[in-house]
Amino acid sequence: VPGKFATLGLTYDDVLLLPGASDMAPDQIDTSSLISKNVRVNVPLLSAAMDKVTESRMAIAMARQGGVGVLHRNLSIADQANQVDLVKRSESGMVTDPITVHPDATLAEADAICAKFRISGVPVTDPAGKLLGIVTNRDMAFESDRSRQVREVMTPMPLVTGKVGISGVDAMELLRRHKIEKLPLVDDAGILKGLITVKDFVKAEKYPNAAKDAEGRLLVGAAVGVAGDAFERAQALVAAGVDFIVVDTAHGHSRLVGDMVAKIKSDAPGIDVIGGNIATRDGAQSLIDAGVDGIKVGVGPGSICTTRVVAGIGVPQVTAIYEASLAAKEAGVPVIGDGGLQYSGDIAKALVAGADTVMLGSLLAGCEESPGELMFINGKQFKSYRGMGSLGAMQTRGEQKSFSKDRYFQEGVASDEKLVPEGIEGQVPYRGPLSAVVHQLVGGLRQSMFYVGGRTVPDLQANGRFVRITSAGLKESHPHDIQMTVEAPNYSRS
Numbered sequence: 001v002p003g004k005f006a007t008l009g010l011t012y013d014d015v016l017l018l019p020g021a022s023d024m025a026p027d028q029i030d031t032s033s034l035i036s037k038n039v040r041v042n043v044p045l046l047s048a049a050m051d052k053v054t055e056s057r058m059a060i061a062m063a064r065q066g067g068v069g070v071l072h073r074n075l076s077i078a079d080q081a082n083q084v085d086l087v088k089r090s091e092s093g094m095v096t097d098p099i100t101v102h103p104d105a106t107l108a109e110a111d112a113i114c115a116k117f118r119i120s121g122v123p124v125t126d127p128a129g130k131l132l133g134i135v136t137n138r139d140m141a142f143e144s145d146r147s148r149q150v151r152e153v154m155t156p157m158p159l160v161t162g163k164v165g166i167s168g169v170d171a172m173e174l175l176r177r178h179k180i181e182k183l184p185l186v187d188d189a190g191i192l193k194g195l196i197t198v199k200d201f202v203k204a205e206k207y208p209n210a211a212k213d214a215e216g217r218l219l220v221g222a223a224v225g226v227a228g229d230a231f232e233r234a235q236a237l238v239a240a241g242v243d244f245i246v247v248d249t250a251h252g253h254s255r256l257v258g259d260m261v262a263k264i265k266s267d268a269p270g271i272d273v274i275g276g277n278i279a280t281r282d283g284a285q286s287l288i289d290a291g292v293d294g295i296k297v298g299v300g301p302g303s304i305c306t307t308r309v310v311a312g313i314g315v316p317q318v319t320a321i322y323e324a325s326l327a328a329k330e331a332g333v334p335v336i337g338d339g340g341l342q343y344s345g346d347i348a349k350a351l352v353a354g355a356d357t358v359m360l361g362s363l364l365a366g367c368e369e370s371p372g373e374l375m376f377i378n379g380k381q382f383k384s385y386r387g388m389g390s391l392g393a394m395q396t397r398g399e400q401k402s403f404s405k406d407r408y409f410q411e412g413v414a415s416d417e418k419l420v421p422e423g424i425e426g427q428v429p430y431r432g433p434l435s436a437v438v439h440q441l442v443g444g445l446r447q448s449m450f451y452v453g454g455r456t457v458p459d460l461q462a463n464g465r466f467v468r469i470t471s472a473g474l475k476e477s478h479p480h481d482i483q484m485t486v487e488a489p490n491y492s493r494s
């Protein structure tokens with residue numbers, strides 16, 4: 001910053017996009033984008049790494065819609081790694097490392113496995129991995145004695161099986177011809193190598209836009225911090241099959257963050273590492289120098305965030321994204337605009353400012369798939385939402401340790417009374433299933449792309465131009481001089 005004052009800081013409500021020459025049909029629009037150097041999504045949306053937003057259920061739903069979820073880190077390493085596992089196993093053309101059960105296990109144990117992974121049957125293998133049979137709901141449904149062993153009720157070999165490498169078409173044909181739902185894949189020695197299920201094929205048809213890895217599994221990311229066992233956490237997440245790691249802090253322009261990025265990169269060079277959050281060009285450059293594959297931008301824009309008032313720190317988000325992108329574009333590193341989005345129109349504004357994708361908290365916290373119970377207040381439905389820097393998220397409750405303190409560099413604080421929160425707790429309106437919410441958000445983005453004249457995200461970024469507006473312009477932008485009587489699926493005044 002030359003001199004004491006930076007240039008004027010602008011945010012979403014300060015700008016609008018200019019309509020531009022457009023000659024495309026809506027179906028030619030391509031919303032795919034990069035979240036980091038090597039991870040591509042089909043819609044440029046990430047769900048926030050927050051304990052009221054992203055656990056495995058949200059991550060699965062996000063990836064099915066073409067975006068990706070970043071699993072929060074306010075839980076034990078084992079729990080977070082397990083959630084990665086749940087997402088990676090949830091669906092694909094083929095499960096490469098299927099859940100199995102031992103023949104001596106009881107039906108109660110088999111039930112527990114089916115419930116945990118939401119599956120309807122499990123291959124039975126010996127300790128060497130040899131396929132002995134399969135036990136499905138059909139085998140177990142009429143057994144009242146749940147202490148019986150799996151081997152007594154399973155359908156034993158010979159089963160209809162496929163060879164490793166079987167094509168999708170051939171597998172489907174076998175399932176159809178034998179009227180079965182599961183096709184175990186075995187090698188020449190009879191060792192179980194994979195499993196193909198009808199359900200997965202149906203889902204692949206149901207979610208054609210799903211964001212998947214090279215093996216056809218849903219994409220998922222996960223957050224880690226910088227203190228304590230953050231590095232062990234990253235290693236466990238990588239071992240569980242995570243697609244990218246986010247070193248997730250409130251101040252990414254600090255040496256600890258750069259060091260952690262570099263350490264994870266050298267340990268797992270094949271995994272993309274995203275660093276953040278920063279809000280200046282220098283902050284972005286420091287992460288680039290540390291070797292990040294993606295940069296997360298946003299200091300203070302979050303709906304639940306009080307950093308700007310508690311610490312007086314931050315940069316209005318459109319300017320922050322633009323400044324960070326100046327360094328990032330030069331280095332070929334994608335930018336995530338994190339926090340502060342209220343309406344679908346803000347997505348295109350973030351992209352034109354220089355982001356490649358955006359991360360959403362409050363817009364998704366009210367979804368069916370976010371963690372937490374539905375609440376009824378005065379006949380209206382709500383879900384709770386809170387900042388990771390809120391007292392509630394940073395406090396230790398009984399056995400429940402908080403892992404989010406180090407996001408705000410307060411892991412060393414002696415007792416909970418001494419914490420300095422940078423976030424608040426509250427509730428947001430219930431919004432129903434994620435698919436409907438994403439439909440409106442992406443629908444809005446597609447309209448933006450049409451208006452600007454950008455067929456792809458890079459086109460939108462290149463062609464988009466802003467006009468700055470005044471408070472009178474903002475007033476004109478929203479519905480005015482009318483009392484709304486019908487709720488719109490994509491508009492409410494907050």
Ligand code: RVP
Nearest residue numbers: 048302303339340361362387388389423
């Ligand atoms: P929003 O979408 O505006 O709700 O913002 C979500 C973002 O806010 C998160 O992705 C994170 O970067 C930031 N956050 C999370 N907790 C807090 C806090 O307690 N201050 N801020």
